[in-house]
Amino acid sequence: MKTKVIVLSEDAKTSPSRLFRFLNSLNYNIRVKETCFGAYIEGEDEVVDEVANIVRNLERNKIFCKDRGYPIWDKRVCRAYRGGGPRFGFHQLEAEQRTLELISKGLEELEKGNLEDEEIDKKYKEITSRYKKLDVEKFKEILEIETDRY
Numbered sequence: 001m002k003t004k005v006i007v008l009s010e011d012a013k014t015s016p017s018r019l020f021r022f023l024n025s026l027n028y029n030i031r032v033k034e035t036c037f038g039a040y041i042e043g044e045d046e047v048v049d050e051v052a053n054i055v056r057n058l059e060r061n062k063i064f065c066k067d068r069g070y071p072i073w074d075k076r077v078c079r080a081y082r083g084g085g086p087r088f089g090f091h092q093l094e095a096e097q098r099t100l101e102l103i104s105k106g107l108e109e110l111e112k113g114n115l116e117d118e119e120i121d122k123k124y125k126e127i128t129s130r131y132k133k134l135d136v137e138k139f140k141e142i143l144e145i146e147t148d149r150y
Helices: 015-024 045-058 091-113 119-130 137-150
Strands: 002-008 031-034 038-043 063-067
Touching: 002 015, 002 045, 002 091, 015 031, 015 038, 015 045, 038 045, 045 063
Parallel strands: none
Antiparallel strands: 002 038, 002 063, 031 038
16 A cells, blocks of 8 residues: 655646646546645555556646645544644745745656756755855764763
8 A cells, every 4th residue: 555645836837726636537436535736546556656647748847746644634643633734744835835846847857858967966066055054063063062061
């Protein structure tokens, strides 16, 4: 049994309700739950993977899937059973969804062939150079200072 999260990019033409209807129209033995960011699908591993591939190709580079650690309606994470509030991991998923539009545009540019490997490497190095890695010894020093405070 497997559960997948299907997340729509902000610039996707598909809405969560349209995605939900599409998933339910497929002739597969799956459970579907509509969410604010897309849907959950659940079923046998091979079936869920096959449906995920169909859905991703529905609107290429605008629909993303990942495995979910809990089944649909799991009482440990479901808001209906926990008395409301965001579910565990919701804020992370929300942050990930905001980046999907940029990822989508990058994938489209790659598919068009508008970017060469050297250009991609140059951009990557430019972006990552903004974020210097913290020296391990400096990190240990910071931890000791913070630990001493408490």
